[in-house]
Structures are given as structure tokens and as C-alpha cells.
Amino acid sequence: MNSSNTTVTELSGSGDLVYGCDYNPEQWDPAVWPEDIRLMKEAGVNLAAINIFGWAELEPADGVLTFDRLDEVLALLHANGISVNLGTGTSSPPPWLTAQHPEILPQMADGTRRWPGGRQAWCPSSPVFREHALRLVEQMAQRYGSHPAVTVWHVSNELGCHNALCYCDISAAAFRTWLQRRYTTVEELNRAWGTSFWSQRYSDWAQILPPRATISALNPTQELDFQRFSSDALLDYYQAEAAVIRDHSSIPITTNFMVAAHIRNQDYWSWAPEMDVIANDHYLDHRLDAPLVELAFAADTTRGLAQGKPWLLMEHSTGAVNWQPRNIAKGPGEMVRNSLGHLARGADGLCFFQWRASLQGSEKFHSAMLPHAGTDSQTWRDVVGLGASLRKLRELAGTTVHAEVALVFSWEAWWAHDQESHPSGDVSYLSQVHAAYTALWEAGLTVDVVAPGAPLSRYKLVVVPNLYLIRDEHAAVIRDFVDDGGSAFVTFFSGIVDENERVRPGGYPGAFRDLLGIRTEEFFPLDPAHPLTLDNGSPASLWSEALRLTSAEAILSYATGNHVGTPAVTRNHFGAGEAWYAATVLDSGVLKDLLLRAAVTAGVVLPEVQSGLESVTRRGNGHEYVFLINHTTEDRKHRVSGLELLTDEAVSGVVVVPAGAVRVVRTTPEISDTHGLAQGRKDAGHDSH
Missing domain, CATH: 3.20.20.80 (Glycosidases)
Structure with a gap:
């Protein structure tokens, strides 16, 4: 079952x-x-x-x-x-x-x-x-x-x-059994864990322990495998x-x-x-x-x-x-x-x-x-x-929820991203995921959260925040999605390592370098108290990169700091689609505007929702059910017609959602099928900016 x-x-x-x-x-x-x-x-x-x-x-x-x-x-x-x-x-x-x-x-x-x-x-x-x-x-x-x-x-x-x-001896024995199933031989484990570093090479399974407290930094792949x-x-x-x-x-x-x-x-x-x-x-x-x-x-x-x-x-x-x-x-x-x-x-x-x-x-x-x-x-x-x-x-x-935007989220990328000995301890995975999601939420866009490697053909825009760890085959799914006409918005410190925490050589962002049309040589983390300024006057905080364009165009660049004129936000036409890259932590309003711009060029239908009014639609039974949740202390209005189910009142053109209240309106629209959504994505034109 x-x-x-x-x-x-x-x-x-x-x-x-x-x-x-x-x-x-x-x-x-x-x-x-x-x-x-x-x-x-x-x-x-x-x-x-x-x-x-x-x-x-x-x-x-x-x-x-x-x-x-x-x-x-x-x-x-x-x-x-x-x-x-x-x-x-x-x-x-x-x-x-x-x-x-x-x-x-x-x-x-x-x-x-x-x-x-x-x-x-x-x-x-x-x-x-x-x-x-x-x-x-x-x-x-x-x-x-x-x-x-x-x-x-x-x-x-x-x-x-x-x-x-749990790090006890019983857990240690079970961990070794799990590792034997994953790697078969100690030699393969040594290769995956990079144990030639710091004289960590194992010669027998019995020598391997959970990542117990040490006097120095731990082996990152050992930690990652213990989480798995x-x-x-x-x-x-x-x-x-x-x-x-x-x-x-x-x-x-x-x-x-x-x-x-x-x-x-x-x-x-x-x-x-x-x-x-x-x-x-x-x-x-x-x-x-x-x-x-x-x-x-x-x-x-x-x-x-x-x-x-x-x-x-x-x-x-x-x-x-x-x-x-x-x-x-x-x-x-x-x-x-x-x-x-x-x-x-x-x-x-x-x-x-x-x-x-x-x-x-x-x-x-x-x-x-x-x-x-x-x-x-x-x-x-x-x-x-x-x-x-x-x-x-x-x-x-x-009934179910339908979205044209997906956000890629990974627990194992979270585990790997937030380990020690990384370029910045000020950047956490979940905070960047939440930042991207918040921008989409504030724009009124409904989002499907998906696993790396999940099918993407039903979407028009895929957002990929800080996906530090990704397998080659999962990166290929995003690449193929863009090549086929979709749009991707990737944020910094993505595509850096494979499933074994091995850095992809040749320049960052590794797995997404060609897709994004850029190449980064070095990361330059920023002091939270000293952000840089972009050429649109907005702040760039926590992170910057020595980035150069290979096929992408610059959308925003640094106006202050050691890399004045270096691109901070880029866009690359790739196949029939396009891929955006944010190489810094953007102001929330700028991030929202850029995601909206990416959504528009991808052909995403933008909702008309007043500030503070959350709108989500479920579909089924031949109807749409529009949920309107007013998080403000003032009445809000929304354009919709149908039957409001909580009050059993007919709605013609506009529904008023009282302060702090919820309204659910049943409508009967023409509902596009999955093929129609995908075709709409392929047919959407690119803006000229």
C-alpha cells in the first residue's frame, strides 16, 4: 500500500x-x-x-x-x-x-x-x-x-x-553495515570520502566510526553519509x-x-x-x-x-x-x-x-x-x-493545487550546505530557500516544492536556491528543462559539489556553469555589517563572487567594493529557454522583482492580488476553488465570480474579504491541461531587456 x-x-x-x-x-x-x-x-x-x-x-x-x-x-x-x-x-x-x-x-x-x-x-x-x-x-x-x-x-x-x-557503538556498527551496502569495498569508500586528506585512509571497516566530536573539523562526506x-x-x-x-x-x-x-x-x-x-x-x-x-x-x-x-x-x-x-x-x-x-x-x-x-x-x-x-x-x-x-x-x-512555478528543495543539500569549513558561516541553506520562497509568496505566485530530479515539464519557471549539492543526473533535468523552453532562476553557491561532497573543477557554479553562461573563480563573502551596492542602488549582502560572463548578459553589477562592474545578476539564453543567476544576497524587493520578471518572460500567469491578501486555488470536480486569506486589519477586494462557500453568497465580479477573514469562492473556469501549460511555456516569448 x-x-x-x-x-x-x-x-x-x-x-x-x-x-x-x-x-x-x-x-x-x-x-x-x-x-x-x-x-x-x-x-x-x-x-x-x-x-x-x-x-x-x-x-x-x-x-x-x-x-x-x-x-x-x-x-x-x-x-x-x-x-x-x-x-x-x-x-x-x-x-x-x-x-x-x-x-x-x-x-x-x-x-x-x-x-x-x-x-x-x-x-x-x-x-x-x-x-x-x-x-x-x-x-x-x-x-x-x-x-x-x-x-x-x-x-x-x-x-x-x-x-x-545517535553515536553509540550500536549505531556505529549499524553505520558500518549501511556503508558496506553503499560502497561495497573500503577502497570505494576511501575514494568517495576523500580520505587521502589528513591521513584518514581506512584499511578495514572496523576502523570507521560515526562523526563523533573531534578536536578539528570533521570529514564532510563522513558527516553527510551519517545524516543519510x-x-x-x-x-x-x-x-x-x-x-x-x-x-x-x-x-x-x-x-x-x-x-x-x-x-x-x-x-x-x-x-x-x-x-x-x-x-x-x-x-x-x-x-x-x-x-x-x-x-x-x-x-x-x-x-x-x-x-x-x-x-x-x-x-x-x-x-x-x-x-x-x-x-x-x-x-x-x-x-x-x-x-x-x-x-x-x-x-x-x-x-x-x-x-x-x-x-x-x-x-x-x-x-x-x-x-x-x-x-x-x-x-x-x-x-x-x-x-x-x-x-x-x-x-x-x-481537489488539488496547480502551480506553474516549482522550487527545488533538498534535505541532503541542506545537510551538506550547512557544514563547517565553508566560505561563510553567515549563509544558511534554509534562510536562502525561505528568501526565494518569500519573494514568490509576496508576488502571489503558487509554488510546488519539488525534489532534485523531479519531472519539470509541467512548469514554466523553476527556482533553484543555494543547491550546493546536486547529482549530475539531477542537474541534467534542470538543464534539459531550460533547453526545452523553460526558465530557471538559480542563486549562489549552487551546483558546487556532487553527492560525495566532491567539488566540480573548472570554475563555479560547477554543474550549472554552462547552463548559466558564467564562470566564477573565487567567492568573496561579505561582512553582514558591510554590504556592497549594486548599480541600481540596492544592497548586496553576505556574498559576492569574482564572476565573468561566458555567454550570459549582466542584469545587475556591483557599484562598490573590489569588483566594481562585475556582474551580480545574470541571464543566459540556453536552448529554447533562459537561465538567471543571482551571485549575492539581494534585497527582498529586488529579488521579488527579478523573479517576477523571470516569471513573465517564462509565460507564468501573474495573479492580481492586493497586498496582504493570500490567494491559492484548488481545482477539481469541474470547478476552481479560490481561497482568499486576509492577513491585514483592513478589508481587501479580489476580482472573482461564483459562490462564496463559507457565507453561501453569490459573488459577481468582486468579493470583499473582511479584515482577518477567509473567503472561499467556487468558480467554473476553463481549466488548462498539463500539455497546455507546457506548450504555453514553450510558446512564451523572451523580453527584450
């Missing part, structure tokens, strides 16, 4: 959009449960995730299993028409297990152990942990594998959130649980991804094909300059992982979280805007952590659908209102 044959709406049990919650009945007296169920029905909840952290409840001592309370909760939910997302309960081992087997505890790069008392205190490679966890999973699958309430299995929880990287191994180790663990479940159950299986700015250790492009449905957890991150834009990026990335099909938001919050330096509650209408923002970008289900706010534990100040204040609260009224809105939007189920 995989994501291609399971729809999100099946999980609701009724085919409706999913409206769900994490429910932790083990934290409450059973006398509270009937009230919980009554209020869930009032809110419109149709999917409850249970037993996520249930191991110690189900198995209070080694081999002593008790399912009575879980049986009762399942029966109660089923009797009231609420489907169940059933957790396997293995995300955190119970105290008896770590007391009996302290060797399962994870070890950090400096050799110190991490102790129980929190969550996920286990080594992903531990056979002892796996033995006990799979024993519990088998009992769960045998007992509930055909339970009528269960519509989806939830393996573990947020795999790798805390324990993604660690992602694969957790994926292998997921597959082990899934295999046990499938022996006893035909119910779909998934786990919750964490596509978010602060999580980077899982390469979800390799995980996604193993899921029966793609699910993601996302929380607004107030540590970022633009948390709202990051929400959109995460949603678009999750849709990319789902290959454009609808996906499930497994967790988000009604208000504040508990783990940021400042845990800020959401303002009026913000929860609804956030939720419907995910729906606009392809989710067919919205779930919250958590149902009832905890009274104890480290998450007691994490918001919930039913807050500490109870039902006499704005949060509860918003929760009930959102449930009613989803019922009004049920016809959107199965």
Missing part, C-alpha cells in the same frame, strides 16, 4: 474532510471521557488520534499487558461515530525498559548519554528497543487490526524529533513496525512528518513513498522573521511529498505552543486563517494537538481545542466555527 491508493477523506469514516485531534484519555479520569466525546461531536471532530504515548499504560511491566482502558476508549469513540487514528504507542519507552536496558539510551557526539525522563530516549539502531517495541506492535495489530473504529495506523510519533542522531544513514535508520524502523501491522491488518499506515524550519534530520523525499497517506505536523514558529510564510512553505513542501495529492495536517495548534522562547497565543481569527491556509495548499484534513489541555507535564501550557478556560472561551468558539466551516467546504475533498 502507498499514498497513491489511500485518500485522506477515507480516514474520517464518512468521506468528509478530516477534522481531528490528539486525544490522551490516559491523562484523565474515565468519568471525563463521555464529556470529551459529547464536546468532540459538538465541534465536528471526526478523527481522534489515541495511544500515541500509550506504552507505559498498556505495558506497565515487562510482558504485562492490559488493554481494558484502550478497548473502552475505542468503543466509546466508535459508538459516537468518531474514527480513530490508532498510535502504536512506541514513541517513548516506559521506565522499566530503560531501567532494564540502559544500552538503548541514545549517545551524543561527545560520548555522553541522554537519560529517560523526557521522550524518545532510544537509539534508532538498538535491536533491544526494536524487539520490545515490535512485540507491543504485534499485540496491538492482532487486537485492533480489523477494529471498525480504526481508519489509520499511526506508527510511533514524530520519528527523529529528538533522537535522530540516520534518516534511513529511522525509516527502516518505521518499515519494521509497518510490516508487523500489515501481517494482521489492511488498514492504511502512516506517521507524522515534521516539515518545519527547526527539523532537518529526515530526508522525507525518501520516506514519502513508504506512506499510505502523507501526514505532517506544523506549528507557527515565532523565532522566524516570517512565520506565516514558513507555514505556506511547509504546506507546499508537504504537498510535494504527496506528489500533488491531498495530504493530512496531523498536528497544529489552536494557539500557543510550549517549546519556543516566547510562546505567543494566536490573535483573533489567526487560528482559522492558519488552518484554512493549510487546506488551501492541499490538505484534506486538519487535526490539532491536542484535544483537552493537559493539567500536568511539560506540555501543560500547549494550547488545545478544549483549553484550560473551557467552553466559555474564544478558542472553543473558534474550534466549533472551524468545524462548521469544514462541513461547508466538504466538496473540496480530493
Whole structure:
């Protein structure tokens, strides 16, 4: 089973959009449960995730299993028409297990152990942990594998959130096995890792360790391969649980991804094909300059992982979280805007952590659908209102988002880009990805986030920010896309190394040198406090290059610094298309203008959207559904005709979106097919600038 044959709406049990919650009945007296169920029905909840952290409840001592309370909760939910997302309960081992087997505890790069008392205190490679966890999973699958309430299995929880990287001896042995499968011989590993540098050449597999803390810089390829191994180790663990479940159950299986700015250790492009449905957890991150834009990026990335099909938001919050330096509650209408923002970008289900706010534990100040204040609260009224809105939007189920612009994003490029001993420690991969995405978001352009090597023929413009590491065959996909008439916009420090962190000789930007029609001899990082000025008067910060043109033309050049007159932004006609290059960190407004210019010449249809009004369109059922989300304190207008689904009002020509509100208009346009989009790209002319 995989994501291609399971729809999100099946999980609701009724085919409706999913409206769900994490429910932790083990934290409450059973006398509270009937009230919980009554209020869930009032809110419109149709999917409850249970037993996520249930191991110690189900198995209070080694081999002593008790399912009575879980049986009762399942029966109660089923009797009231609420489907169940059933957790396997293995995300955190119970105290008896770590007391009996302290060797399962994870070890950090400096050799110190991490102790129980929190969550996920286990080594992903531990056979002892796996033995006990799979024993519990088998009992769960045998007992509930055909339970009528269960519509989806939830393996573990947020795999790798805390324990993604373990450096213990067990992990070291597993790492060596993984390396043997990848390289076959020690000689090939030596070649791939460049171990002739610093006398690192290995003569036996037993000599190889994880990249533990050293007194100097580490081998970059060793670090990169350990990231790959660690992602694969957790994926292998997921597959082990899934295999046990499938022996006893035909119910779909998934786990919750964490596509978010602060999580980077899982390469979800390799995980996604193993899921029966793609699910993601996302929380607004107030540590970022633009948390709202990051929400959109995460949603678009999750849709990319789902290959454009609808996906499930497994967790988000009604208000504040508990783990940021400042845990800020959401303002009026913000929860609804956030939720419907995910729906606009392809989710067919919205779930919250958590149902009832905890009274104890480290998450007691994490918001919930039913807050500490109870039902006499704005949060509860918003929760009930959102449930009613989803019922009004049920016809959107199965519709999809269509984009003419793609952005290439890579977890392994992220791992490689942000290592030490690079030209500048001031430049991070994700910040540059977010900068490019933010410019597109502010321009109102809908973006598909895609993996390196993904097919590009349906797009007109492909944006490639800071893709430091790329395989030759994946670079060829971008080259062929441009050659065939597409447009690419590449930013600095891209194409530099191959999959083994080996620099491509002959001048930067390596894999993209011919495509871009440029050649860079040296990088010149800039002090953040001392940007240069471009010939249009705008700043150029953090990065500059000694770049010369081979076939490209200069669009912008440096007006100050040691390389006055040197191109900073270029454009190259290549085959039937064109390729742009930004060799510095541009002012956000300049970057937006250049991306818009590239989009126009590529033939992208530009939206007419007022500032602060987010617009995304889903298609299906012979209709377009235009989501309009007003993030401002003033009313906004948008040209559209059709039926506004939330108010059930006809719209003729213009819809008014009140301050802080959301409107969803069903229209019936002529929808271009994929061939038409591609042909439009090929036929688009180039501007004369």
C-alpha cells in the first residue's frame, strides 16, 4: 500500500474532510471521557488520534499487558461515530525498559548519554528497543487490526524529533553495515570520502566510526553519509513496525512528518513513498522573521511529498505552543486563517494537538481545542466555527493545487550546505530557500516544492536556491528543462559539489556553469555589517563572487567594493529557454522583482492580488476553488465570480474579504491541461531587456 491508493477523506469514516485531534484519555479520569466525546461531536471532530504515548499504560511491566482502558476508549469513540487514528504507542519507552536496558539510551557526539525522563530516549539502531517495541506492535495489530473504529495506523510519533542522531557503538556498527551496502569495498569508500586528506585512509571497516566530536573539523562526506544513514535508520524502523501491522491488518499506515524550519534530520523525499497517506505536523514558529510564510512553505513542501495529492495536517495548534522562547497565543481569527491556509495548499484534513489541555507535564501550557478556560472561551468558539466551516467546504475533498512555478528543495543539500569549513558561516541553506520562497509568496505566485530530479515539464519557471549539492543526473533535468523552453532562476553557491561532497573543477557554479553562461573563480563573502551596492542602488549582502560572463548578459553589477562592474545578476539564453543567476544576497524587493520578471518572460500567469491578501486555488470536480486569506486589519477586494462557500453568497465580479477573514469562492473556469501549460511555456516569448 502507498499514498497513491489511500485518500485522506477515507480516514474520517464518512468521506468528509478530516477534522481531528490528539486525544490522551490516559491523562484523565474515565468519568471525563463521555464529556470529551459529547464536546468532540459538538465541534465536528471526526478523527481522534489515541495511544500515541500509550506504552507505559498498556505495558506497565515487562510482558504485562492490559488493554481494558484502550478497548473502552475505542468503543466509546466508535459508538459516537468518531474514527480513530490508532498510535502504536512506541514513541517513548516506559521506565522499566530503560531501567532494564540502559544500552538503548541514545549517545551524543561527545560520548555522553541522554537519560529517560523526557521522550524518545532510544537509539534508532538498538535491536533491544526494536524487539520490545515490535512485540507491543504485534499485540496491538492482532487486537485492533480489523477494529471498525480504526481508519489509520499511526506508527510511533514524530520519528527523529529528538533522537535522530545517535553515536553509540550500536549505531556505529549499524553505520558500518549501511556503508558496506553503499560502497561495497573500503577502497570505494576511501575514494568517495576523500580520505587521502589528513591521513584518514581506512584499511578495514572496523576502523570507521560515526562523526563523533573531534578536536578539528570533521570529514564532510563522513558527516553527510551519517545524516543519510540516520534518516534511513529511522525509516527502516518505521518499515519494521509497518510490516508487523500489515501481517494482521489492511488498514492504511502512516506517521507524522515534521516539515518545519527547526527539523532537518529526515530526508522525507525518501520516506514519502513508504506512506499510505502523507501526514505532517506544523506549528507557527515565532523565532522566524516570517512565520506565516514558513507555514505556506511547509504546506507546499508537504504537498510535494504527496506528489500533488491531498495530504493530512496531523498536528497544529489552536494557539500557543510550549517549546519556543516566547510562546505567543494566536490573535483573533489567526487560528482559522492558519488552518484554512493549510487546506488551501492541499490538505484534506486538519487535526490539532491536542484535544483537552493537559493539567500536568511539560506540555501543560500547549494550547488545545478544549483549553484550560473551557467552553466559555474564544478558542472553543473558534474550534466549533472551524468545524462548521469544514462541513461547508466538504466538496473540496480530493481537489488539488496547480502551480506553474516549482522550487527545488533538498534535505541532503541542506545537510551538506550547512557544514563547517565553508566560505561563510553567515549563509544558511534554509534562510536562502525561505528568501526565494518569500519573494514568490509576496508576488502571489503558487509554488510546488519539488525534489532534485523531479519531472519539470509541467512548469514554466523553476527556482533553484543555494543547491550546493546536486547529482549530475539531477542537474541534467534542470538543464534539459531550460533547453526545452523553460526558465530557471538559480542563486549562489549552487551546483558546487556532487553527492560525495566532491567539488566540480573548472570554475563555479560547477554543474550549472554552462547552463548559466558564467564562470566564477573565487567567492568573496561579505561582512553582514558591510554590504556592497549594486548599480541600481540596492544592497548586496553576505556574498559576492569574482564572476565573468561566458555567454550570459549582466542584469545587475556591483557599484562598490573590489569588483566594481562585475556582474551580480545574470541571464543566459540556453536552448529554447533562459537561465538567471543571482551571485549575492539581494534585497527582498529586488529579488521579488527579478523573479517576477523571470516569471513573465517564462509565460507564468501573474495573479492580481492586493497586498496582504493570500490567494491559492484548488481545482477539481469541474470547478476552481479560490481561497482568499486576509492577513491585514483592513478589508481587501479580489476580482472573482461564483459562490462564496463559507457565507453561501453569490459573488459577481468582486468579493470583499473582511479584515482577518477567509473567503472561499467556487468558480467554473476553463481549466488548462498539463500539455497546455507546457506548450504555453514553450510558446512564451523572451523580453527584450
